Amino acid sequence: MGKFKLTAKESLMLVVDFQEKLMPAIDRREKIIHNAGLLLRLAGLLSIPVILTEQYPQGLGVTVPEIKDVLPEYAPVEKRLFSAFIPEVEQKLKELNRSQIIVTGTETHVCVFQTVRDLVAARYExxxxxxxxxxxxxxxYQSGLELMRDLGAIITNTETVIFDLLQVAEGPAFKEMSKLLK
Incomplete structure (x- = not known):
């Protein structure tokens, strides 16, 4: 059952391609951006590392301000491949030595799916x-979720991730996140 228990010391947040010219076309974009922002705030409170990618920013623009503004540091990894599991990201993952990768981003059935496929193949949770x-x-979106579940990814939601990482209903991180979740 360890596979289904997130811990801050083993987790890393991978944020895939929340870009200016792509996000206006994404279904439910406000909710997705809001939830990714909540997760990034939690990452900051619990010192969980974040890796951010941008797919061809010359064409798709940079990361939307709503995501950029909650990052502890804006240091995007630029990519041309659809998968974010490129050599630069793979190297960062090795350096950070985290086994649990929490994935957010767009598009579910393209960049996110290919990234998850590669991460699962590399034996990450x-x-x-x-x-x-x-x-x-x-x-x-639905097809992407089904494919990733079939690959062995754990399909979860924002609140489950938040409360699993917090573990207890006390302390500064819990109080801060509780305010944001109301």
């Missing part, structure tokens, strides 16, 4: 946050 990922079309 992948926690895909279903209400913090999105696609332009509901069918593609």
């Amino acid at each position: 992948v926690y895909l946050v279903r209400d913090a990922v999105g696609s332009r079309f509901k069918e593609n």
